[in-house]
Amino acid sequence: MVTRSYMSRREVEQQSFSPAVTIFVPLGALLLQVLLPRMFSGLAVLDLPFVVTLYFAISRRSPIAGTATGAVIGLLQDLLTGQPIGVNGMAKSVIGYAGASLGSRIDVDNNSTRALLTFGFSLLQGLLLYLIERRLLGIRAFLLLWMHELLRAAANTAVALPVFLLLDRAKHSE
Amino acid sequence: MDFLAQYKNALFLIAVLLAQAIALAVQVRSPLDPAQPDGPSVRLVRMWAMAAVTPLERATHAIGHGARSGWSDYIDLRHLRQQNEDLQQQIARMRLAEDAIAEDALQGRRLQALLGFRQSYIGSTVVAQVIGSSGSEQTHVLTIDKGSRDGLRPDMAVITQDGIVGKLRDVFPTTAQVLEIDDQSSGAGVVLATTRIRAILTGTIDGRVQIDNLTPDSRIKPGEQVLTSGGDQVFPRGLPVGTVESIAPDPTHQPYSAIRVKPAVDLDRVEEVLVVTGMQSELPPEAQQVLSTAAVQNAADLSAERLPGIYDNQAAETAGTAPGAPATVPSVPHPLPILHPDQFSGGSTPPASTMTPGAQNSLRNALPQGNPPDGDPTTSNPTPSDGKQTSAPGH
Numbered sequence: 001m002v003t004r005s006y007m008s009r010r011e012v013e014q015q016s017f018s019p020a021v022t023i024f025v026p027l028g029a030l031l032l033q034v035l036l037p038r039m040f041s042g043l044a045v046l047d048l049p050f051v052v053t054l055y056f057a058i059s060r061r062s063p064i065a066g067t068a069t070g071a072v073i074g075l076l077q078d079l080l081t082g083q084p085i086g087v088n089g090m091a092k093s094v095i096g097y098a099g100a101s102l103g104s105r106i107d108v109d110n111n112s113t114r115a116l117l118t119f120g121f122s123l124l125q126g127l128l129l130y131l132i133e134r135r136l137l138g139i140r141a142f143l144l145l146w147m148h149e150l151l152r153a154a155a156n157t158a159v160a161l162p163v164f165l166l167l168d169r170a171k172h173s174e
Numbered sequence: 175m176d177f178l179a180q181y182k183n184a185l186f187l188i189a190v191l192l193a194q195a196i197a198l199a200v201q202v203r204s205p206l207d208p209a210q211p212d213g214p215s216v217r218l219v220r221m222w223a224m225a226a227v228t229p230l231e232r233a234t235h236a237i238g239h240g241a242r243s244g245w246s247d248y249i250d251l252r253h254l255r256q257q258n259e260d261l262q263q264q265i266a267r268m269r270l271a272e273d274a275i276a277e278d279a280l281q282g283r284r285l286q287a288l289l290g291f292r293q294s295y296i297g298s299t300v301v302a303q304v305i306g307s308s309g310s311e312q313t314h315v316l317t318i319d320k321g322s323r324d325g326l327r328p329d330m331a332v333i334t335q336d337g338i339v340g341k342l343r344d345v346f347p348t349t350a351q352v353l354e355i356d357d358q359s360s361g362a363g364v365v366l367a368t369t370r371i372r373a374i375l376t377g378t379i380d381g382r383v384q385i386d387n388l389t390p391d392s393r394i395k396p397g398e399q400v401l402t403s404g405g406d407q408v409f410p411r412g413l414p415v416g417t418v419e420s421i422a423p424d425p426t427h428q429p430y431s432a433i434r435v436k437p438a439v440d441l442d443r444v445e446e447v448l449v450v451t452g453m454q455s456e457l458p459p460e461a462q463q464v465l466s467t468a469a470v471q472n473a474a475d476l477s478a479e480r481l482p483g484i485y486d487n488q489a490a491e492t493a494g495t496a497p498g499a500p501a502t503v504p505s506v507p508h509p510l511p512i513l514h515p516d517q518f519s520g521g522s523t524p525p526a527s528t529m530t531p532g533a534q535n536s537l538r539n540a541l542p543q544g545n546p547p548d549g550d551p552t553t554s555n556p557t558p559s560d561g562k563q564t565s566a567p568g569h
Contacts, residue, residue: 044307064182081315086198097183136195
């Protein structure tokens with residue numbers, strides 16, 4: 001008996017990346033994240049590792065791969081920021097998992113969808129960081145500044161769209 | 175098995191989160207050594223990460239610094255002459271201020287000696303370049319290009335000529351991380367300059383600097399200078415920290431006030447820093463030389479006050495002021511009384527308004543006959559530089 005599915009080809013399609021892209025794009029994002037705020041302090045509002053995590057997650061559409069990618073990128077970010085190791089690791093693991101889960105269900109090649117996803121997941125990451133810092137680490141002074149989080153989400157979205165288009169050139173369909 | 179296959183994605187996420195939560199729990203335990211905020215294994219991993227990133231940071235910093243300095247050199251050259259004049263004037267003003275400050279310092283040292291006070295001065299410093307940052311809004315950490323091989327250790331103070339920047343957190347062989355004073359986990363002992371109220375300065379989550387352990391005090395006003403108190407055993411006493419920006423009740427921490435402090439150093443644009451590697455109980459040799467010079471000058475001034483002067487009384491009489499009043503233009507030499515007036519005597523030169531440009535002999539014609547000028551009349555006129563005509567005292 002033939003099994004019928006309502007998922008389109010686009011929905012089941014998974015993209016892969018060359019090892020060089022897989023390694024050097026996250027590293028480049030981490031390096032830029034460390035260097036750019038030295039030149040322009042306002043750029044600290046951006047989270048390039050988050051953008052890269054989300055892109056790989058929604059492109060690969062594999063929750064396990066998304067979780068692993070988010071965990072590795074987040075842990076490396078923690079190493080460089082001086083924060084306890086695991087703060088960004090946990091937040092980006094969830095982002096990677098959720099991004100991949102959502103990416104396998106909706107069309108994520110559309111720019112509008114991408115913008116909405118980036119904006120929403122940026123807010124989700126802010127909430128996750130707040131929970132981790134406030135609840136797990138017990139830092140009472142950590143506050144969730146919603147206006148700031150909205151600005152950060154808008155900035156990440158503005159940067160994510162061209163970065164996604166750039167990275168689209170590096171992926172291979174399977 | 176079906177359960178594992180069905181929920182493998184969620185289980186993998188839970189396992190990853192659990193592992194990281196355990197790692198976090200291990201790290202946030204109170205460290206045994208306050209100088210080492212991280213455990214040995216965490217520190218090792220951080221060191222590897224820093225070692226991987228540092229060469230790229232150094233290269234980027236070098237390229238950026240070269241480009242910026244090339245451009246700024248060009249811009250600076252355009253304004254060099256004006257800047258030079260401004261600096262010369264500034265040096266002159268600072269020399270005057272230095273004398274006054276040195277006298278105060280002498281007095282302060284005498285009082286400290288009387289009280290048996292032990293003062294610590296900055297003994298040795300290491301200059302370092304800032305090559306990186308944390309890149310995060312949650313933490314305010316800088317990376318500098320000097321490490322334990324240069325004698326740096328955790329908890330050393332990091333300053334600039336404008337004020338304090340922070341203290342060393344993790345020190346690696348060739349690099350170190352500086353915890354800035356606006357980081358939420360940092361703290362410093364401070365004192366308000368005018369009111370002498372001691373307080374603790376902390377960073378906030380939004381990257382500001384504030385004092386939040388003081389109850390409302392009407393004496394504390396915006397604009398008051400904040401200095402290090404030396405009580406934290408990290409920062410030397412008396413270094414600028416910033417100025418009070420605003421005072422407001424702290425809604426989350428009643429009945430205390432939230433006193434916002436504007437840092438003296440622009441923490442977003444720090445390029446070079448000084449790491450205080452050693453303290454000493456004596457002043458540095460340069461400062462001692464300034465003080466000894468001031469002491470000699472002070473002694474000379476005291477002697478001059480006690481000896482009879484040749485100018486002060488005459489100046490007071492000439493100016494028509496009371497003998498006890500201070501002379502406004504001291505130390506201007508007065509000529510002796512004129513016995514035989516000639517063309518060089520004061521008052522014999524016609525005023526400039528009566529002269530005609532290009533008339534060579536106008537001065538000669540104006541002079542008494544039989545007395546040809548044999549010198550430059552402009553230099554022979556004993557008129558002082560302030561334009562006042564000098565004459566014998568009493569004229």
